[in-house]
Amino acid sequence: MNVLLIAGARPNFMKIAPIYRASLDYPSVACSIVHTGQHYDKEMSGTFFAELEIPEPRYSLNVGSGSHAEQTAAIMVAFEEVCLQESPDLVLVVGDVNSTLACSIVAKKCGVAVAHVEAGLRSFDLAMPEEINRMVTDAISDSFFVTEESGVENLLREGKQPERIHAVGHVMIDNLLRQVKLLEGIDLSSFDSHRLKKEAGTYLFLTLHRPSNVDSRETFAGIAEAINELARQRTIFFPVHPRTRNMMSAHGIELSDKVVLLPPLGYREALFLWKDAEAVLTDSGGLQEETTALGVPCVTIRENTERPVTVEIGTNVLAGTAPEKILAGYRLSLEKRGRARVPQLWDGRAAERIWQVLAGEGR
Template identity: 85%
Template sequence: MNVLLIAGARPNFMKIAPIYRASLSYKNVVCSIVHTGQHYDKEMSGTFFEELEIPQPRYALNVGSGSHATQTAGIMVAFEEVCRREAPDLVLVVGDVNSTLACSIVAKKCGISVAHVEAGLRSFDLSMPEEINRMVTDAISDSFFVTEESGVANLLREGKQKDRIHAVGHVMVDNLLHQVKRMEGIEPSCFETYRLKEAAGPYLFLTLHRPSNVDSKEVFGGIARAINELAAQRTVFFPVHPRTRNMMSVHGTELSDRVILLPPLGYRDALFLWKDAEVVLTDSGGLQEETTALGVPCVTIRENTERPITVEIGTNVLAGTAPERILAGYRQSLEKRGRARVPQLWDGRAAERIWQVLAGEGR
């Protein structure tokens, strides 16, 4: 079986890494990694792939940034040539980025089966580009690998065949647990932020990058007021996304001296900080799940989430973007510590289950 694994941005590699590693147990499976180049990331060096224990991509499409239409079209044109050359049996896509959508469409047009990992997640907010990507990808996929119960319910409601829907757990959690175990053998002082972390006492960890949060001066200003109020009590570590840094300059956003601005961090460097935070504040999708997996309190600075299980039984509090709601969310998140649970099947073996299904289907 010839399989193409698609990744468009750094978080996608965290998801395909366990899938690639698990494929090595199957002698009749050959996986090739395709990096669309949707996001350029200088951190993705040879060391990056060594840490994930995967080879560098066989195909690098180098599409780059642009409008959604420009980027999606560029990926489709470049990936069509890969499909013609490889004639794969299966294209496996993860998540909800433009690369997920583009490669799924191309594969189906070429008569190639598509498997979607993280299928069925819904925010029910069509103003989010990711929601459109999720819905369209699921509309044409052949196999659906689901992380949580809401995904199964959404897919059934949309008319998908029950025998094509597979609750397998979460490959992002596979990677997280794998990396946590590997970090146990690394001396903490090797991390660049070690001294900052040791001197901070109880601290918070913040990520913020969504256009809906940072492009509006009013919304960003309100979030900043809440963060500054929290910073009066706790040091806040804030690795700043390039888009966010630019908008801070445009808006003249001022943050407390106790908000420690850091450059974008690699996966392990970020994990080194957030895993021991008192609370994580984020507008990321993945961190909602990863914090739940490790039992770290999380406040999501968004009006909705496509990952409801992290709120229902996990450590996540959906706070919205208003300052008073963020502060209330912080207090609520502390109360959830010790009462939250890790969702079923988030045990580090999702990738194994995916291959059990695919091998059983005779691909």
Template identity: 65%
Template sequence: MNVFLVAGARPNFMKIAPLYRESLTREGVTCRIVHTGQHYDYEMSQTFFDDLQLPQPDYFLNAGSGSHAEQTARVMVTFEELCAKELPDLVIVVGDVNSTLACSIVAKKAGIRVAHVEAGLRSFDLSMPEEINRMVTDSIADLYFVTETSAVRNLFNEGKPPEQIFLVGHVMVDNLLHQMVQVHLNGAVAPELRELKQKAGEYVFMTLHRPSNVDDEETFRGIAFAVNEIAARIPIIFPVHPRTRKMMESFGIQLHKGVTCLPPLSFSESLYFWKDARVVMTDSGGLQEETTALGVPCVTIRENTERPITVEMGTNVLAGTDPDRILTRVFDAAEGRGKRGKVPPFWDGKAAERIWDVIGRKYGKVPDLSEACHELMECVGS
């Protein structure tokens, strides 16, 4: 079986890495990695691929930046040419970036099966481009690999056949647990980062990059006010996304001396800090899940989340962008008054195994997982 694993940006590679590693144990499966080049990435070095135990991508489509339409169109044109030439049996897409949408549409029109990993997640906020990508991809996929029960419910409610839906856990957790072992075994972070962590003692770890948060001056200033109030009481370690740095300079936003601004970190470097943070502040989707997996308190600077299990069961709380709410949520978490979460079902590092078990049965039902989905359907009142 010839399978394409599609990735458009650095987080996508973290999701396909467990799938690729597991594919090497499966007889008759050949996985080829397609990098659409959707995002230029500061960390796409050989070291990055080595950390994930991934080879360099087999194909690079060089889509580049641009508007959503321009980027999606470039991916579609180049991916169509590739599919016509290589004729894959299955295309696996992950997450919700433009490349996920583009490659799903191309594959489906070419009569190639499409599997969506992280299917069914919904924020119900159509102002988010990612929500459009998720909805359209799920409207045409053949297999839905699901991370949490809310996604099962969403897919049921959208009329997807239960036999095509599989609650398998989360490949990001697979990768997280893999990286935890690597960090423990190698401990390979720069001496200056070790010194910073030791000096900080107890600290908040923060990421901030979502356009709705940093592109609007009033919103960004409100968040920065809260950040400065927090930093006056507890140090904040803040790897700054290029987009965020650009908008800070444009708006003239100054941060408290208690905020240590770092250049973007690799996944292992970021993990080295946030796994021991008193609390994580973020507007990222992935960190909401990763903190829940490791039991680290998380305050999400968003009004909604497409990953509700992190709030319902995990360590995550939504603070929105109101400065007072952010302050309350962060100080509650930092001072031990926050929630204590649990790890969701199947977030055990074996999601990739379950996915390949399903694929290996040639798209048939897998009794244990299908049974779980039917039980879930009754539980969520589909």
């Protein structure tokens, strides 16, 4: 079976890495990694792939940035050439980025089966580009690999056949648990943040990048107000996304001296910091899940989430963007720590289950 694994941005590689590694247990399966280049990342060198224990992509499409339409179209044109050259039996996509949508459409138009990992997640907010990508990808996929029960329920409600829906757990958690173990065996002093973490004592960890949060000066200023209030009591480590840094300058956003502004971090260094934080504040989707898996309190600075299990049984609190709600969410997240549970099947074996399905060994 000839399979193309699609990745468009750094977080996608965290998801496909366990899938690629698990494929090696199946001699009849040939996996090739396709990097669309949706996001350029200078840190994605040979070392990056070596740390994930996967080869460098067989195909790099280098499509770059642009509007959603420009980027999606560029990926489709470039990926069509790959499909025609490879004649794959299956295209496997993960998550909800433009590459997920574009490669799914191309594959189906070429008569190739599509499997969607992280299928069925819904925020029910069509103002989010990712929600549109999720819905359209699921509308044309052949196999659905689901991380949580809400995904199964959403797909059934949308009329998908039950036999095509597979609850397998979460490949992002597969990677997380593996990386936590690997951290135990490396020299942590090599991280630039090692000294900062040691000196900070109790600290918080912050990520912020969504356009809905940083493009509006009013919204960003309100979030900053809450962050500065928390910084009166705690050091806050804040790796700043380039978009966020630009908006901070454009809006004149000023943060407390106790908010330590860091450059974008590699996966391992970010994990090194947030896994021991008193709480994580974020608008990321993946961090909501990863913090739940490790039992770290999480405050999601958004009005909705496509990952409800992290709120229902995990450590996540959906706080919204108003300053007083963020502060209340922080307090509640600390209270939830002792009551939280890890969702079913988030045990580091999701990729194994995916291949059991694809290889016809059962669900």
